[in-house]
Amino acid sequence: MKNITKTFPGVVADDQVNLDLFPNEIHVIMGENGAGKSTLMSVLYGMYRPDDGDILVDGKKVKIKTPIDAQALGIGMVFQHFSLIEVFTVLENFAIGRKGGKVKLNLPELEARILAAEREYGLSVDLKRKVRELSIAEKQKAEILKVLFMGARVLILDEPTSMLTPQEASALFKSLQSFKKEGKTVVLITHKLYEILEVADRVTVLRKGRVVLESAREEVTPSILTEATMGRSLTAQEYPREAAPSTGTLAISRLSVKGDRGETAVSSTTFDVHRGEILGIAGIAGNGQRELVEAIVGLRKSQSGRIQLEGEEIGGKAVRERMRLGLRYVPEDRKGRGVALNLPLTYNALMRDHWSAPFEQKHILNFGAATKFAKEIISEFGVVCSSESARAASLSGGNLQKFIVGRELLRPTRYVIAENPTAGLDMAATDYVRRTLVDHRNAGNGILLVSGDLDELIAVSDRIIVMYRGQTSLPVPRKEFDKLKIGELMLGQGFQSL
């Protein structure tokens, strides 16, 4: 792949990326979320057309417009969500779209050929079972076999271990090693350090759409990879901090939370958020941060453990009750959770507090108070909008976020849970939101800041803890902040493997 550039509205996903793949190798592509790894591979597989650049196969320039073109060139891809029909048997899934056969399905003939392929690649899958009856690892095996059976020489796997147990993952790696010996090229997209060290022959690291490192396995160390992935530039922006007295604590102890699929998303986590501090939670997205926040706010049931707000157990309380006790929440999903898009700002302003004075008096909503509050948010936070009666949907993302942050922070509170509050904001808005958080800290409120942006956490936090696979690290105090050290923790170094 030569000089591949792919942009989406407003973002350059890949910027003049070069990538060479050879037979008999496992090539790992590493990078943070949004670094452009998946986009690059989707270009190779014909899911996206590149804006610029060429793809050469065996020295010949090729045009890959659809996955079918890619398959014809021997390029196959296994996505995180599999391309398998759940209600069909594995065998039927292999038969979809076959050409040149008779009108009637000839499944026994196909089965014999798949069984031969199973032996060749050392993958055994029960072909007669329905896909929905298979475990995730079995589905993945079926999908890999399908891709190989369709003639792939280059096998691309997008985060293949994200849903596997360690045992299943090492079985997968063993298979990948054997494909390599048979002359295949295996491309592994991942952000897990140990996987690279275990299986890679070569590593390419992408950061913000550019290749920042391309090297053989022998030449890299964990710290080189971490530095390449995270970048070294420390943020220049400083926020004035004052010593704030710590007068109370939001205490999380041995909290376990289940994820959407019933898996353990947060496992027995313990930490405290003190008033007068910003506690940052670092970690690559999907390591349990979302579930943790939802459990604290009251949007998700916790399995076990305690959440105590200044000594009072709030784990079983309704969201409103938690808010009444002094918790505010800036959700990451601002359009879905932060506001009602089709309602005017006035209504959105009173939403968090519609049950309390001055917004509600004797069961009647006081829109005068709501309008006043909306105006206050708009002027204090410099929200650009036509008026307080503008629909929330008419605001840009940054202004919407300023409005939400204003709503959550202008009312008296004691603790704020902020979830990626600056994601997608421009520099000025980002700076403003961070400054507001630090101001709140200085005013003696406790802030739990979950962020995927390590620079942000280092800029504003008093302490940082790292979340990895549902576990949390011990807090790192501000004077010991070290980007590389925290980066290694984010990639799982130092966590006991589960």
Place this chain on the structure above:
Amino acid sequence: MLPRALPIIAAATGELVDQSAGILNLGVEGIMLIGTIVGFFTDFYTGSLLLAFLFAGVAGTLLALLHAVASISLRADQVVSGTAIWFIGWGLSGVAYRALFGNYLVPPTIAALPHLQLPVLTSIPIIGPILFGQDPAAYFILLMIVLTHYFLFHTQTGLNLRTVGEDPRTAEEMGVNPIRYRYAATMFGGFMAGIGGAYLTIAVTGTFYYDLTAGLGFIAVALIYFGKWKPLRTLVGCLVYGAVYVLFLTIQTHFLMIPYQFFAMWPYLAIVVILAAVAAKSGGPASLAKPYEKGA
């Protein structure tokens, strides 16, 4: 019982293929109505049964094509588009009848379809007339539903079609063009609904009157849910419906003091009850009624 069930069997056969490809066409009712008038008119003026069924099928295909363009190419909401098709068919059939036949005091009629009279076989008591004494169109419709079963579950094209209904993206990745399959399935659905409508006027009533189908198209859709998207199970549902209909028709003649509408209500009510019992655990094609957008 069988003549009453056959229009539904025809419509359900088409709609089943349609839904298996992921397209819900609630316009079957309207398409059937178009089939009734086109079939009746063609038979009335040409006297050719073959042409009558053929034209009814083609008219149904054309109306279904409208639904296909709206819901597949323009990605409109299929429930809304289907409802529009229903109204178009409903209104158009009524207007067409007035325009073509005027306002008769005694409605024009056509001769009923000739039934097969196979020697020996038809004289077998009870099952003889049922199995061997039907008209040719009946055998065609029954053959179609059996063939549809074979097509969906035993052919390469049928597997491809069901893949489109489950996950068009996977289908595309496996080299199957979802758009083409959905168009073909929707048009087949229209053809069969047109045939079903024509059967109603040509073989059952022998005449046309306003809103002749009275919800048969919707019952066909409901029976597909009952049949869990399997042709043979759906066929059983259609036959049971036909039996219930005839049963209440018979009961009605014995209780003349009770308004006939009271009896006419029961088959519909039975459908609601059956659906309530079955629908909770029925799983249709995963991408049913979901538009497919390439690369999105």
